[in-house]
Amino acid sequence: MKNILVPLGLSEHSISMARLQYAIDFAKELKAKVYVVEVFKELPRSGSLPSVNKTLKEITASSIEEKVAKIDKKGVEVIALPLEGELLEAIPKFNLQHSINLLVLGAEVKDIKDPYFLGAISGSLVKNTEIPVLIIPQMYTFSPIKKILMAVKSGIVKKKNALTPVKEILSTFGGDLKLLQVKTANFLDEDSKFDKDLGEITSSYKSSENATLFQGVLEHLNENYPDLICVFRRKRGFFAKLWEEDAVLKKDFDSRIPLLVLRGSD
Known part of the structure; x- marks a missing residue:
């Protein structure tokens, strides 16, 4: 970057x-x-x-x-x-x-x-x-990014070079990435497959069953204490409300730590 x-x-x-x-x-x-x-x-x-x-x-x-x-x-x-x-x-x-x-x-x-x-x-x-x-987040002070929590539904990364920002952050700060796979009601067998590049940067993996990706993040946020949350930009999923209206209400999503939104879909 x-x-x-x-x-x-x-x-x-x-x-x-x-x-x-x-x-x-x-x-x-x-x-x-x-x-x-x-x-x-x-x-x-x-x-x-x-x-x-x-x-x-x-x-x-x-x-x-x-x-x-x-x-x-x-x-x-x-x-x-x-x-x-x-x-x-x-x-x-x-x-x-x-x-x-x-x-x-x-x-x-x-x-x-x-x-x-x-x-x-x-x-x-x-x-x-x-x-x-x-x-x-407002008034957030920079500190080295050592722990990243990435939330996905599918392990397949469809956009070329979509993971580049995460790779550079991990390389720069010597950090770890915990991959959280959230299995929602429409989870498919093919979602269990993982992109090679994603597997290479993952330090640990955990799955959970939740109604939405966002609910999965909330459930695991406090046990991980990440320095950065990472999601993919999807037209349905983590930011579902975002695709209906441009503004995002705090009741739909709020975060006290930085959020990285990667290009493409997961």
């Missing part, structure tokens, strides 16, 4: 600076660079001058740089990146040009009055982007 992207200003309730500091601390360990993104909307061509739109881009860049200046960069290359247009379109377009390896998002503020774990924009990015996503 050489290119990490951190969007700012996704929600008025999201605390961006703690998430940015986590991303920088994480990038230092992986020897990666960090793109810090904010979008600006170019004025219609019919009623504007190119110099005006250039100024808007420069103002956005200055705004990002002011925020980055408040962060301890720890020797990491941090690039202020103003992007034109809507974030949900601008990030995939930038990814095609620069191969972003990880998108770092933040959960909503830990306020009992706020019902959301992910806001609409963050939820939509998880839902629609092909980039692996790391979701950081």
Whole structure:
């Protein structure tokens, strides 16, 4: 993971600076660079001058740089990146040009009055982007990732290179991966087969029978005390509610530790 992207200003309730500091601390360990993104909307061509739109881009860049200046960069290359247009379109377009390896998002503020774990924009990015996503709880401080709990229903990994982020994290921190296979009501015999790459990075294995993948994670979370939860992005399963609406309610999912959502399905 050489290119990490951190969007700012996704929600008025999201605390961006703690998430940015986590991303920088994480990038230092992986020897990666960090793109810090904010979008600006170019004025219609019919009623504007190119110099005006250039100024808007420069103002956005200055705004990002002011925020980055408040962060301890720890020797990491941090690039202020103003992007034109809507974030949900601008990030995939930038990814095609620069191969972003990880998108770092933040959960909503830990306020009992706020019902959301992910806001609409963050939820939509998880839902629609092909980039692996790391979701950081608010005010979470970086620490080495030594224990990963990966929850799957099937042992077959369908997307090429989907496991690359996990492999790099395990290699960087010398960590262990516990694989939890959750057998739901629609579990198939073929789900018992395991991808060779997944087997090679698994330190220990356990299975359980639960109504949903998420319930399986909850059941085993406290006995494992992981530093990171890892799941696959699926249109039905762990984030079932996410595919119905973009925002994710805390009653459907909440986490006090980082959550890595890998591309593709399991």
